[in-house]
Amino acid sequence: MGLRGDNKEEKAGGERLKLLEGRRILLGITGGIAVYKAVLLLRELRKLGAQVRVLMTPFSTQFVGGLTFETLSGNKVFVDWSKDPLAHINLARWAEVFLIAPCTVNTLSKIALGMGDNLLTTTVLAYKGPLLLAPAANTVMYKNPAVQENLKKLRERGTVVIEPEFGLLACEEEGEGKLAGEGRIVDWILWSLHPKPLEGKKVLITCGATREYIDPVRFISNDSSGEMGFSLARTARWLGAEVKVIAGFTTAEEPPEVEVIRVVSTEDMLKETLKAFEEADIVVMNAAVADFRPKIRSDRKIKKGKALTLELEKNPDILEELGRRKRGQFLVGFALESENLLQNAREKLRRKNLDLIVANPVDVMGSSHHRGYLVREDSVEDFEFESKLESALHIMNRIAELHLKR
Numbered sequence: 001m002g003l004r005g006d007n008k009e010e011k012a013g014g015e016r017l018k019l020l021e022g023r024r025i026l027l028g029i030t031g032g033i034a035v036y037k038a039v040l041l042l043r044e045l046r047k048l049g050a051q052v053r054v055l056m057t058p059f060s061t062q063f064v065g066g067l068t069f070e071t072l073s074g075n076k077v078f079v080d081w082s083k084d085p086l087a088h089i090n091l092a093r094w095a096e097v098f099l100i101a102p103c104t105v106n107t108l109s110k111i112a113l114g115m116g117d118n119l120l121t122t123t124v125l126a127y128k129g130p131l132l133l134a135p136a137a138n139t140v141m142y143k144n145p146a147v148q149e150n151l152k153k154l155r156e157r158g159t160v161v162i163e164p165e166f167g168l169l170a171c172e173e174e175g176e177g178k179l180a181g182e183g184r185i186v187d188w189i190l191w192s193l194h195p196k197p198l199e200g201k202k203v204l205i206t207c208g209a210t211r212e213y214i215d216p217v218r219f220i221s222n223d224s225s226g227e228m229g230f231s232l233a234r235t236a237r238w239l240g241a242e243v244k245v246i247a248g249f250t251t252a253e254e255p256p257e258v259e260v261i262r263v264v265s266t267e268d269m270l271k272e273t274l275k276a277f278e279e280a281d282i283v284v285m286n287a288a289v290a291d292f293r294p295k296i297r298s299d300r301k302i303k304k305g306k307a308l309t310l311e312l313e314k315n316p317d318i319l320e321e322l323g324r325r326k327r328g329q330f331l332v333g334f335a336l337e338s339e340n341l342l343q344n345a346r347e348k349l350r351r352k353n354l355d356l357i358v359a360n361p362v363d364v365m366g367s368s369h370h371r372g373y374l375v376r377e378d379s380v381e382d383f384e385f386e387s388k389l390e391s392a393l394h395i396m397n398r399i400a401e402l403h404l405k406r
């Protein structure tokens with residue numbers, strides 16, 4: 001599924017996915033103009049099921065008052081020690097993730113120096129878990145060499161810096177410094193909450209539909225959305241992998257923080273896949289490629305006539321080619337079948353020299369549940385989830401286990 005433009009994490013039936021159910025997130029807020037965006041971010045985290053406690057710097061309360069955050073989080077907002085003399089210890093112990101968004105250049109620099117001059121910076125000192133900073137500032141302030149040095153220090157210590165985006169800033173200038181979008185921030189939270197069995201592994205994923213042009217405006221293709229492939233990419237990143245996606249045409253939202261290389265035809269996809277294949281540890285071929293292409297592609301738009309006969313020729317079989325070249329890579333294919341699903345899947349597994357095949361019955365298309373089978377030479381496991389994202393996470397976890405066992 002991937003993140004939509006409006007950041008709705010949904011089940012197949014349209015209901016909200018509780019990806020952060022019960023997770024304890026400490027949301028730090030500092031005094032930048034982007035504080036109003038933290039209000040929407042808090043709403044989003046709550047909708048995803050998270051418990052959120054808000055910790056504000058004194059200066060940030062001048063931008064949006066604590067009452068807004070208190071109401072939306074359902075918890076007291078902390079600004080100083082007046083509510084609890086051990087607030088810095090208790091909040092640090094409570095949190096599973098500490099996200100500061102927006103994070104001013106002032107606060108990030110103080111954190112880099114190990115200062116504790118207010119409740120927020122003191123809580124950072126008392127906290128041992130994953131720390132995520134989402135800076136937002138005027139471009140010149142953000143690019144200031146002292147700030148950049150402090151960011152470098154923080155990254156070296158393992159702090160996640162969620163890079164700001166390029167855009168029109170509140171100072172009416174265009175540049176880098178806009179607070180990262182909600183989708184990216186949520187994805188980093190999910191990243192920080194997952195174990196990293198794929199740390200140091202390179203995962204290559206193909207997805208979407210390839211197109212074979214008949215003339216400059218017409219083509220043969222299919223309606224693959226790319227949702228499953230993008231979900232696999234997102235979840236592989238959560239599990240620590242370095243992910244590269246080679247995508248044909250897609251309608252699903254691209255996964256955040258993942259390299260996506262775009263291709264048009266099956267032949268282009270083969271070329272790009274072969275370039276990345278040698279270096280990959282795990283290769284998941286989820287693209288719906290066009291098996292045939294027109295023998296002749298017209299340079300001009302074909303005129304309307306009574307009838308048109310197209311001669312098609314076979315495209316290269318990418319999966320089979322990879323199966324032939326495989327040297328240690330864990331190779332995963334997909335099969336969508338209307339009959340003899342398991343038998344056909346196992347036959348494809350052998351013929352294409354795969355390590356695992358994900359077999360889906362055709363009836364999963366348009367259904368509110370996503371189900372299928374993980375087929376190997378000597379075993380079959382079934383799975384069923386309410387969304388493709390959850391299925392993707394299950395599949396990637398199983399791939400990680402099977403790959404590491406080899």
Ligand SMILES: Cc1cc2nc3c(=O)[nH]c(=O)nc-3n(C[C@H](O)[C@H](O)[C@H](O)COP(=O)(O)O)c2cc1C
Binds near residue numbers: 029104105107
């Ligand atoms: C209207 C206004 C907007 C500001 N916006 C930002 C900003 O977007 N990013 C930033 O790093 N600092 C910004 N500042 C400067 C910080 O507020 C200032 O450095 C302050 O000391 C930050 O305190 P804090 O980090 O404790 O919240 C802004 C200041 C004002 C008055």
